[in-house]
Amino acid sequence: MMPQRGKGLWLVVVLLLPFYAYLHMGSWTQRAELRQAPTTSFLVPSQFSRVLACGYKGLLADFQFLRVLTFYGDRSANQQPLSTQDWDYFRDSIDVLTDLDPYFYDPYVLTEGLLTWDAGRFEDANTLLAKGARYRRNDWRLPYFIGFNNFFFLKDYAAGAEHIMAASRLPDSPSYLPTLAARLAYYGGKSQTAVLFLKQMLAENSDERLAKRLQLRLSALERAALIEAALQRFRHEKQRDVENVKELVTAGYVQQLPEDPYGGQWRILPNGRVFSTSKFVQGKKE
Amino acid sequence: MVQRVWALSLVTCKEGIRDRSLYGIFLFALFVLGLNVAVAGFFMRDLGKVTVDMNLAALSFAGLLLVFFIGINLMAKDIDKKTIHLVLSKPFSRGEYIWGKYFGLLLVVLFAQVIVLLFSCATVACVHAMYPGYFTSFSWPVFFIAAFFIYLQQALLCAIVVFFSSITSTSFITLIFSMASYIVGISLEEVVFYLRTQAATEEVVASATLHHTLEVVTWLVPNFAAFDFKIEAAHGLALEWSRLWTSCGYGVLYICILLVLASLIFKRREFN
Amino acid sequence: MTEIILNSLSKSYKPSLFKKRVQAVDGLSLKVSSGSVYGLVGPNGAGKSTTIRMLLNLIRPDRGEVTINDQLVSSGEFLHDVGYLPENPYLYDHLTLRELLQFAGRACGLSTEIVSRRTQELTEQTGIAHALSRRLRTFSKGMRQRAGLCFALLHDPNLVILDEPMSGLDPLGRKMVCELILDLKQQGKTIFFCSHILSDTERLCDQIAILHQGRKVREFSADDLSAFRAGERCLEDEFVAAVGQSNVTDEIQREVD
Numbered sequence: 100m101m102p103q104r105g106k107g108l109w110l111v112v113v114l115l116l117p118f119y120a121y122l123h124m125g126s127w128t129q130r131a132e133l134r135q136a137p138t139t140s141f142l143v144p145s146q147f148s149r150v151l152a153c154g155y156k157g158l159l160a161d162f163q164f165l166r167v168l169t170f171y172g173d174r175s176a177n178q179q180p181l182s183t184q185d186w187d188y189f190r191d192s193i194d195v196l197t198d199l200d201p202y203f204y205d206p207y208v209l210t211e212g213l214l215t216w217d218a219g220r221f222e223d224a225n226t227l228l229a230k231g232a233r234y235r236r237n238d239w240r241l242p243y244f245i246g247f248n249n250f251f252f253l254k255d256y257a258a259g260a261e262h263i264m265a266a267s268r269l270p271d272s273p274s275y276l277p278t279l280a281a282r283l284a285y286y287g288g289k290s291q292t293a294v295l296f297l298k299q300m301l302a303e304n305s306d307e308r309l310a311k312r313l314q315l316r317l318s319a320l321e322r323a324a325l326i327e328a329a330l331q332r333f334r335h336e337k338q339r340d341v342e343n344v345k346e347l348v349t350a351g352y353v354q355q356l357p358e359d360p361y362g363g364q365w366r367i368l369p370n371g372r373v374f375s376t377s378k379f380v381q382g383k384k385e
Numbered sequence: 386m387v388q389r390v391w392a393l394s395l396v397t398c399k400e401g402i403r404d405r406s407l408y409g410i411f412l413f414a415l416f417v418l419g420l421n422v423a424v425a426g427f428f429m430r431d432l433g434k435v436t437v438d439m440n441l442a443a444l445s446f447a448g449l450l451l452v453f454f455i456g457i458n459l460m461a462k463d464i465d466k467k468t469i470h471l472v473l474s475k476p477f478s479r480g481e482y483i484w485g486k487y488f489g490l491l492l493v494v495l496f497a498q499v500i501v502l503l504f505s506c507a508t509v510a511c512v513h514a515m516y517p518g519y520f521t522s523f524s525w526p527v528f529f530i531a532a533f534f535i536y537l538q539q540a541l542l543c544a545i546v547v548f549f550s551s552i553t554s555t556s557f558i559t560l561i562f563s564m565a566s567y568i569v570g571i572s573l574e575e576v577v578f579y580l581r582t583q584a585a586t587e588e589v590v591a592s593a594t595l596h597h598t599l600e601v602v603t604w605l606v607p608n609f610a611a612f613d614f615k616i617e618a619a620h621g622l623a624l625e626w627s628r629l630w631t632s633c634g635y636g637v638l639y640i641c642i643l644l645v646l647a648s649l650i651f652k653r654r655e656f657n
Numbered sequence: 658m659t660e661i662i663l664n665s666l667s668k669s670y671k672p673s674l675f676k677k678r679v680q681a682v683d684g685l686s687l688k689v690s691s692g693s694v695y696g697l698v699g700p701n702g703a704g705k706s707t708t709i710r711m712l713l714n715l716i717r718p719d720r721g722e723v724t725i726n727d728q729l730v731s732s733g734e735f736l737h738d739v740g741y742l743p744e745n746p747y748l749y750d751h752l753t754l755r756e757l758l759q760f761a762g763r764a765c766g767l768s769t770e771i772v773s774r775r776t777q778e779l780t781e782q783t784g785i786a787h788a789l790s791r792r793l794r795t796f797s798k799g800m801r802q803r804a805g806l807c808f809a810l811l812h813d814p815n816l817v818i819l820d821e822p823m824s825g826l827d828p829l830g831r832k833m834v835c836e837l838i839l840d841l842k843q844q845g846k847t848i849f850f851c852s853h854i855l856s857d858t859e860r861l862c863d864q865i866a867i868l869h870q871g872r873k874v875r876e877f878s879a880d881d882l883s884a885f886r887a888g889e890r891c892l893e894d895e896f897v898a899a900v901g902q903s904n905v906t907d908e909i910q911r912e913v914d
Contacts, residue, residue: 146579150572154445154609157438157619165427202620205429392763396749396756403751403792466747471808474713474741475764476734655716657670657707 134173142191145198152199160200167192167206171213186218193227201234211244212309221252239272240303247296250283259283273299291327294320315360322357323373326365329353330373341367389477390485397489401459402496410447410455414501417443418508425512433523434619436512440505441531441615447501448494448539449567453560456490456546461556469656480648483547487644490543498536505532524621530629531618537636538612542567544640544647551647551654566606573603574610607639659738659816659847661689661712665721668707668871681707682718683871689849689864694842696858697851699868700900705851706744708868709820712849713741725816737765740814744821746805750794754785754804757793758811765812772811779807783833798825806837817841819850823857835861859885859892867899870907875899 143151152159167189174181181189193206193214207228214224225245232241246262249255260283267276275295282292297317304310326344329352333341337350344365347353359365363377401407421439428435463469463486472482509528513520545566549559577599584596611632617624666685669678682704689695697705710716712723714730723730725739748757755776762772780786783803788796796804802825809817822838823831831854838848838861851868852858858865862882867875875895877885884890 146575150575150579153568154571154613154615155438155442157434157615158442161428161435161438168427200434200616200619202616202622203434204431208429388766389764392760396752396760399756400749400751467743468747468749470710470713470715470743471741471746471748471805472764473715474736474739474809475761476736476766477764656710657716 135177135179142188142195145195148195148199156199157203160196160203163192163196163199164203164206164209167196167209171209181218186214186220189218190214190220190223190227197227197230201230204231204235204238207231207241207244208309211248212312215248215252216309216312219252221248224248225253237270239266239269239276242266242269243272243276246280246283247300251293251296256283275299291324294324318360319375322359323365323375325357326353326373330367343367344373386481389475390481390488393472393477393482393485394488394492397459397486398492398496401455401489401493404455404458406455406458407451407493407497410450410497411500413450414443414447415504417446418504421508422511422515425516430519431522432512432516432519433521433621436509437523437528437531437619438615440508441528441535441618444498444501444505444532445535445538445615448498448535449542451494451497452490452539452542452546453563455493456543457550457556457559457563459490459493460486460547460550461554461559464550464554464656465556467656473656479651479654480645483551483644483648483651487543487547490547491540494539494543495536498532498539502532522621524618527614527618527621527624530624531614534612534614534632537633538609541607541609541612541636541640544643548643548647548650551651567609569602570606570609573606573608577603607636611635659726660691661695661816661847661849662724663687663708663712663721664724666708666711666718666723667720668704668711668716668718680871682711684721685868685871685873686721687866687873687876689847691847692842692845693863694838694848694850694861696862696865697849697868698853698855698858698865698896699851701853702870703868704871705868706820707871709741709818709849709851712818713739735816737812738815740809740812740817742802742805742809742817742819742822744824746801746808748793748801748804748808751792753790753792754780754796754807755789757804758807761808761811767812775811775813776807779810782837783807799827799830802826802830803833806834810841815846817846817848817850819848821852822850823852823854831857855892855896865892867896869900869903872903874903 148159149156170185170192171181171189174185193210197203197206210224210227214220214227225248228241228245228248232238232245235241242262243266246259246266248259249262250259253259260280263276263280263283266272267280279292279295282295294317297313297320301310301313301317304313326347329347330341333347333350333352341347341350344356344367348356356365359375359377361375361377363375366374366376368374417439421436421443424439425432425435463472469482473479477485509523513523542563546559546563549562553559553562580596580599614624616622664686666682667680668682669680671678685704685708687695697708699705707716711718712725712730713736714723717731725735728735752760758776758779759772762769762775767775776789777786780789783806785800785803785807788800793801793804802822806822809819819838822834826834835857838850841848842861859882863879865877865882866873867877877892877895881890885892
């Protein structure tokens with residue numbers, strides 16, 4: 100009698116398995132779709148997550164950071180651009196997790212990489228980075244990032260110079276920082292300055308995502324700088340401005356016009372700076 | 386007297402260590418440490434911080450499980466199964482019994498913590514070897530200091546468990562009260578400072594009664610945040626000796642007061 | 658020279674919040690002279706275990722006092738010289754027998770040599786010497802009882818208190834306990850024990866008291882016991898009579914009230 104009953108139970112298990120498999124796949128598919136929807140995740144505000152962490156604030160911050168990474172990764176894997184809501188969620192997540200552990204360096208790098216270049220939220224990025232700078236007092240990279248943002252995105256050269264100077268006073272900062280600060284204060288927004296900045300950023304950086312962006316921008320700016328230099332020589336010798344960029348080639352100041360890696364057309368601005376119709380942003384073509 | 390207390394501690398410790406439940410706790414700690422090695426690569430730069438976070442969390446949580454389940458069991462079993470009649474038939478005073486059981490619990494927790502710490506060090510060394518460039522701010526001394534204070538936290542919890550066990554014989558009630566004390570102790574600092582900042586900016590109107598109640602609670606329940614050096618260990622931040630001595634003294638004194646109170650309560654108890 | 662005096666001992670307790678107070682022991686007075694074996698018998702729930710707990714200062718009496726060697730028990734000093742075996746002793750499961758006895762020895766302040774000597778003697782006498790290195794959780798009930806005896810007697814106390822020492826033992830075990838008690842008596846120790854088994858109690862004791870519903874209903878002196886042993890009287894009959902009579906008295910009392 101016993102072996103027969105035993106066999107019966109095994110049969111039951113075997114019969115149940117396909118149902119389980121079906122529901123398992125269904126459940127995971129549902130979750131995948133849900134995650135693509137606009138951000139509906141609720142974020143526990145800092146005061147409460149600090150209490151809820153029950154003494155494991157650092158660990159909770161790590162976990163939250165992984166969530167933010169996955170969130171961004173999900174979107175970019177599906178080639179979905181992030182909406183304003185998404186970026187709000189991103190910024191708030193980083194805010195909460197840096198409240199849990201303000202010494203945690205990775206979120207600041209992610210902020211500098213994404214919130215500025217992709218989202219265009221320069222003030223938000225600077226607020227977050229300022230929090231980090233308050234705690235990571237010996238880390239020159241945070242005021243450096245703030246300075247960079249001020250210079251590159253916000254065009255506030257004075258503030259940029261101030262922050263770069265502050266960074267240069269911190270231990271292990273690169274030796275060129277004081278010079279850079281001085282240049283910023285004097286030359287403001289010339290492309291050559293930006294090229295120098297970007298080259299340094301690339302040297303310090305180890306994140307692939309950020310590296311690609313920086314590289315692209317760097318080559319665009321280097322080419323712009325090339326053209327700017329040629330423009331200056333032209334103006335100095337010919338005592339007049341060019342009509343359009345192509346004149347530089349015909350006049351022999353540039354062998355061949357370099358291409359804008361963002362796919363736009365070069366434009367010369369009234370103050371002599373070289374810009375592009377692509378505005379140095381990926382995906383925009385006129 | 387010392388010999389008697391030590392004899393009881395030894396017996397309690399052996400009971401605790403030979404309990405199979407200890408293996409479960411070790412397995413859990415091993416699991417967390419393995420997770421640590423696996424997950425480290427997900428992060429960008431601050432691997433030292435993440436490793437320390439996970440290791441100290443494993444150490445702390447394993448200790449919690451130990452105190453709440455095995456610790457309470459060690460206290461309650463004596464009374465439930467009437468083994469305490471046998472122990473008290475020997476020339477043990479009630480106070481000696483309490484201190485003997487307490488030191489026994491401490492030894493069990495110490496044993497478990499040391500083993501988890503050893504595994505922890507191995508994990509840190511392993512992750513360090515795997516990703517050598519990312520351990521810039523790690524510091525072994527601060528790591529060990531944080532581990533020591535985690536042990537002090539567990540010692541405090543053991544004292545709380547012994548205290549509540551002296552009042553009630555039901556292990557479930559002891560568990561609830563001990564857990565409640567822990568949760569209050571952990572969140573106390575955050576709540577108090579949050580209310581203070583809110584009161585300053587007058588965003589949240591908290592009544593005077595709430596403030597007074599909280600004040601009383603801070604005197605009664607230990608502030609566990611004073612023993613939390615996890616963030617400092619994660620980032621290798623410098624620690625001042627004054628802070629370490631104050632926290633240590635605070636913890637030890639609270640433990641002594643609690644155990645003396647427990648002895649007094651235990652003197653009045655009757656064992657049927 | 659250990660003698661026990663119980664003087665009008667009373668203890669009541671409430672079984673639960675809503676039940677009436679139960680009088681466990683009511684005005685119990687007895688005297689155990691030193692070097693004698695005193696037996697306390699009675700039906701289940703008579704208050705024997707409660708009396709023993711009051712003897713050991715595990716619970717405090719509501720009224721009356723317990724004096725051991727002219728010292729009040731509440732001071733706690735007397736335990737150096739007392740060995741106690743409870744009914745169904747539950748010992749620390751994960752320890753070995755040797756570790757348990759080492760604990761007993763250290764608790765009484767004995768040196769290691771004395772402890773190992775006494776361990777060897779006692780375990781051989783009780784027949785569990787072969788199990789010294791085994792964990793107590795592997796012991797059978799009989800072995801546990803013997804282990805409890807060794808635990809109680811390790812420090813060679815002058816007063817031995819046993820609560821149902823024969824419970825759970827097979828005939829060989831019971832014989833071993835009887836011989837042990839007689840041996841202890843020969844050494845001049847005072848023994849106080851309670852039991853259900855009238856035949857053994859009759860054989861071993863110098864004095865017997867019958868406890869019923871917390872009250873001492875009969876006390877038998879040494880002469881009575883010689884009569885029992887000679888077969889002239891039957892303890893069992895007198896026990897039943899005493900308890901039955903007490904029941905009747907109670908009923909009449911209740912009627913009157």
